[in-house]
Amino acid sequence: MNNSLSLNSAVMKLLLAIICLSGISCEKIVDIDLNSSDPHIVIEGLISDNVAAKSTVKLSQTVNFAESNTFPPISGAKITLIDNVGNTDTLAEFTPGTYQGSKMQGVPGRTYMLTVAVSGKTYIATSTIPSPVNIDSLKVALMTFGRNSAKVVNVYFQDPPNQKNYYRFVEYHNSVLVKNIFIYDDRIQDGNQIMTTLFDKEDTLRTGDHADVYLQCVDKGAYDYFRTMRLATGAGSSQAASPANPVSNFSNGALGYFSAYSERFRGITIP
Numbered sequence: 711m712n713n714s715l716s717l718n719s720a721v722m723k724l725l726l727a728i729i730c731l732s733g734i735s736c737e738k739i740v741d742i743d744l745n746s747s748d749p750h751i752v753i754e755g756l757i758s759d760n761v762a763a764k765s766t767v768k769l770s771q772t773v774n775f776a777e778s779n780t781f782p783p784i785s786g787a788k789i790t791l792i793d794n795v796g797n798t799d800t801l802a803e804f805t806p807g808t809y810q811g812s813k814m815q816g817v818p819g820r821t822y823m824l825t826v827a828v829s830g831k832t833y834i835a836t837s838t839i840p841s842p843v844n845i846d847s848l849k850v851a852l853m854t855f856g857r858n859s860a861k862v863v864n865v866y867f868q869d870p871p872n873q874k875n876y877y878r879f880v881e882y883h884n885s886v887l888v889k890n891i892f893i894y895d896d897r898i899q900d901g902n903q904i905m906t907t908l909f910d911k912e913d914t915l916r917t918g919d920h921a922d923v924y925l926q927c928v929d930k931g932a933y934d935y936f937r938t939m940r941l942a943t944g945a946g947s948s949q950a951a952s953p954a955n956p957v958s959n960f961s962n963g964a965l966g967y968f969s970a971y972s973e974r975f976r977g978i979t980i981p
Contacts, residue, residue: 749773751833752781753960755824755968757791757816758926759839763973765791765811767801767826772965783807787828794821818842822970826960835960835968840875840927842972843867846903848923850980853909860914861980863921864907871901876933878971880924881908888913891940893933919980924973931959932969 749771757765767789770781789801789809799814816822821838846866853862869875879892890910896902908923915921928936938956958965 751784751826751828751831751964751966753824753826753833753835753964753966753968755826755835755966757811757814757822757824757837757839757970759816759818759842759972761815765799765801765814765816767809767824769807769809769826769828784828787826789827790825792823792825793817816970816972818972820970822968824968826964831962833960833962833964835931835958837931837959837968837970838929839970839972840929841870842974843870843875843877843925843927844974845923845925845976848921848976848978850915850978851907853907855911860909860911861917862907862909862915863923863978864905865923865925866903866905867925869896869899869902869904873900874930875900876928876930877906878926878928878933878936878969879906879908880926881910882922883913883915884919885922886913891936891943893936893940895933915980917980920977921980922975922977924975926969926971926973928969928971932967932971935959935967935969 752770752772754768755766769784769787771784772781783806785803785806787803787809791799791801791811791814793814797814799811801809801811804810816839818839818841821836823834823836826833844867846868849864849866850861851864853860863881865879875896877894879894881888881890881892888908888910890908892906892908894904894906896904934957942956955965959967
């Protein structure tokens with residue numbers, strides 16, 4: 711390993727140690743008065759082992775609850791990725807508020823640190839890519855709720871034994887993203903063959919439609935963000951819990967999440 715690589719690795723380890731000691735990388739709920747508050751930064755960061763996908767970060771700014779739900783993008787940030795073997799990448803602004811990397815590919819087992827510097831503040835998050843899990847099959851079933859029924863996709867996969875696994879499912883109907891939050895963890899089915907149902911009452915499937923399903927293996931920090939986001943918004947459930955901001959794995963009061971994940975895909979045409 712050359713001197714530059716060793717230095718980057720040492721810097722990574724030092725930053726990780728500082729974050730762990732200070733506690734700022736641990737998940738935490740950031741309490742904000744949505745009706746009257748100063749703007750807060752929202753960071754959505756992604757890197758995966760999908761060779762066709764680039765590392766991407768979206769930056770935006772919160773608005774008061776009574777205002778439009780359109781969060782204005784944040785430009786001019788300096789964003790870097792570094793992994794635990796010393797590779798680095800600087801993300802370039804692709805469109806206003808959207809930044810993409812060009813050099814770093816996600817590798818299962820590696821830990822990634824995302825640093826966002828903007829407006830005199832620095833925000834840091836870390837995430838580790840879990841080993842991938844394949845989708846064994848997709849099957850269509852008829853779900854009945856009340857007097858109504860709808861076709862849904864059931865996802866079948868084998869959970870690896872003797873390890874904690876957290877899953878997120880991303881579904882597209884006819885190339886349009888389904889906005890529900892689909893997550894699962896193996897706390898009661900470790901090592902089992904698992905079936906989970908992807909159902910969105912606002913976006914039901916019909917004969918001839920096409921559904922694409924992405925199974926993402928995420929770490930606990932990302933899983934907890936999506937879990938608490940689902941509780942806060944009611945996405946994926948019939949009711950929302952008491953309003954609260956989802957937990958974030960970013961330091962310095964930023965909202966949002968950084969997820970390093972592995973991903974596998976299958977598609978199905980609805981009979």
